[in-house]
Amino acid sequence: KKIVIVGGVAGGATAAARLRRLDERSHIVLVERGEHISFANCGLPYYIGGTIKDREKLLVQTVEGMSKRFRLDIRHLSEVTQINRDEKTVTIHNLSNDNVYTESYDELILSPGAKPIVPPFEGLTDAHNIFTLRNIPDMDKIKQWIDKQKPQKATVIGGGFIGLEMAENLHAQGLTVTIVEKSDQVMAPLDPEMAAIVHEHIRTKASLILNNGVKHFSEKGRIITLENGEELTSDITILAIGVRPENELAVQAGLLTGERGGIIVNDYLQTDDPHIYAIGDAIEVVDFNHQTPTMVPLAWPANRQGRLVADAIYGHKRPYTGTLGTAIAKVFDLTVAVTGNNEKTLSSLDIPYRFVHLHPVSHAGYYPGGSPISMKMTFDPNTGVIYGVQGVGRDGVDKRIDVIATAIKGGLTVYDLPDLELAYAPPYSSAKDPVNMLGYVAS
Numbered sequence: 001k002k003i004v005i006v007g008g009v010a011g012g013a014t015a016a017a018r019l020r021r022l023d024e025r026s027h028i029v030l031v032e033r034g035e036h037i038s039f040a041n042c043g044l045p046y047y048i049g050g051t052i053k054d055r056e057k058l059l060v061q062t063v064e065g066m067s068k069r070f071r072l073d074i075r076h077l078s079e080v081t082q083i084n085r086d087e088k089t090v091t092i093h094n095l096s097n098d099n100v101y102t103e104s105y106d107e108l109i110l111s112p113g114a115k116p117i118v119p120p121f122e123g124l125t126d127a128h129n130i131f132t133l134r135n136i137p138d139m140d141k142i143k144q145w146i147d148k149q150k151p152q153k154a155t156v157i158g159g160g161f162i163g164l165e166m167a168e169n170l171h172a173q174g175l176t177v178t179i180v181e182k183s184d185q186v187m188a189p190l191d192p193e194m195a196a197i198v199h200e201h202i203r204t205k206a207s208l209i210l211n212n213g214v215k216h217f218s219e220k221g222r223i224i225t226l227e228n229g230e231e232l233t234s235d236i237t238i239l240a241i242g243v244r245p246e247n248e249l250a251v252q253a254g255l256l257t258g259e260r261g262g263i264i265v266n267d268y269l270q271t272d273d274p275h276i277y278a279i280g281d282a283i284e285v286v287d288f289n290h291q292t293p294t295m296v297p298l299a300w301p302a303n304r305q306g307r308l309v310a311d312a313i314y315g316h317k318r319p320y321t322g323t324l325g326t327a328i329a330k331v332f333d334l335t336v337a338v339t340g341n342n343e344k345t346l347s348s349l350d351i352p353y354r355f356v357h358l359h360p361v362s363h364a365g366y367y368p369g370g371s372p373i374s375m376k377m378t379f380d381p382n383t384g385v386i387y388g389v390q391g392v393g394r395d396g397v398d399k400r401i402d403v404i405a406t407a408i409k410g411g412l413t414v415y416d417l418p419d420l421e422l423a424y425a426p427p428y429s430s431a432k433d434p435v436n437m438l439g440y441v442a443s
């Protein structure tokens with residue numbers, strides 16, 4: 001078989017490696033527009049902040065290393081510009097020598113990801129100090145600007161995961177940071193009362209402006225005028241207001257896309273062309289709990305789908321069962337984590353729900369160093385099926401969210417949570433773990 005993969009990072013590189021493991025003889029062509037394949041997108045903010053010191057560590061696999069190890073035909077600095085479905089070929093533009101050629105495929109996998117949304121703000125094209133962050137070249141530009149220009153004041157537009165990670169890392173570099181968020185809260189997967197805890201903490205480290213967006217930029221990006229007329233001076237500005245799927249190839253090829261532009265696939269990640277599959281940030285998925293369409297640009301789904309798609313191509317079919325949206329971020333000294341549906345989503349879907357709030361201590365109260373975790377769990381009032389959980393705290397948030405994410409996928413209900421026998425010693429937990437407590441309170 002000859003398989004062509006578009007996009008060589010999270011989903012694409014995973015699929016390539018799995019395809020090779022399943023078949024020694026297939027010809028696997030991995031086409032990547034950028035210079036690097038399989039790099040650690042998620043680590044980019046931490047190199048800018050200085051926590052990750054060695055840039056090479058972000059390059060998880062090199063072109064040479066991965067070509068050799070998995071016998072892949074890697075074409076980096078090459079862009080697929082067209083899918084010719086009738087001939088089963090793709091058109092490739094080699095960006096290093098400007099050559100354009102076609103490559104045939106038996107099966108095609110699209111993993112082109114999502115790109116930062118950049119509205120055509122007035123004054124944006126004159127500015128040199130406004131950046132987005134998606135890949136290594138973006139990261140290098142930001143780092144060089146900081147090292148050379150020694151900015152003092154930073155502005156982060158957008159209070160999502162990437163925006164807040166950048167705020168923390170710019171603060172770590174000694175900059176005074178202002179975060180501007182258009183809605184009334186940061187981190188959309190949190191309900192407002194949970195986000196309020198995060199707001200309070202952010203305000204001890206940075207300025208936070210809510211309910212306000214960018215109107216325009218002026219003075220080469222030095223002045224940001226907000227929608228309410230307020231002006232900010234900014235030496236460096238990060239635009240992190242969300243991403244949109246790179247669906248151009250799919251749209252041009254006439255493949256089905258959803259309301260928000262995500263490529264539509266079936267349970268086996270196949271588009272409406274049976275020889276074209278799509279995975280990762282570029283696709284529309286279904287919500288694991290309610291099977292409603294959604295888009296979740298995160299690394300776990302991309303990796304999982306990369307493996308499943310390779311299996312499906314070789315006949316080991318296992319469906320992708322939907323995305324819970326399990327996510328976590330370090331926001332200065334806090335950990336914020338979520339899985340499943342929050343109250344906002346459930347009420348917008350008109351699904352009956354109940355919720356409980358709990359503020360347990362991360363480990364036994366008598367052992368020093370414990371700190372409160374604020375938790376909120378949503379569930380079905382009739383069956384006790386768990387819909388989701390949110391956690392905000394300094395310690396032990398990650399494992400509670402992961403246990404509940406596992407419980408949801410395992411079909412456990414709130415009535416099962418008290419029965420989970422979890423690891424306990426005073427430095428780690430309590431004899432009744434916060435997860436058990438959520439179950440007691442809910443039932």
Ligand code: FAD
Pocket residue numbers: 006007008009010011012031032033034041042043044045078079080081111112113114133134135162246249279280281282297298299300302
């Ligand atoms: P990508 O990994 O983006 O790969 C797509 C690749 O396709 C790109 O390199 C692009 O150049 C290439 N491409 C696109 N079109 C073409 C074409 N026509 N021809 C050739 N090549 C093409 N997720 C988490 O779960 N946790 C985190 O902590 C986290 N942190 C993040 C931090 C940052 C700064 C960023 C940017 C993302 C982060 N993510 C995180 C999201 C995660 O990186 C993505 O969900 C994941 O990489 C998606 O994988 P993908 O394969 O769909 O797309």
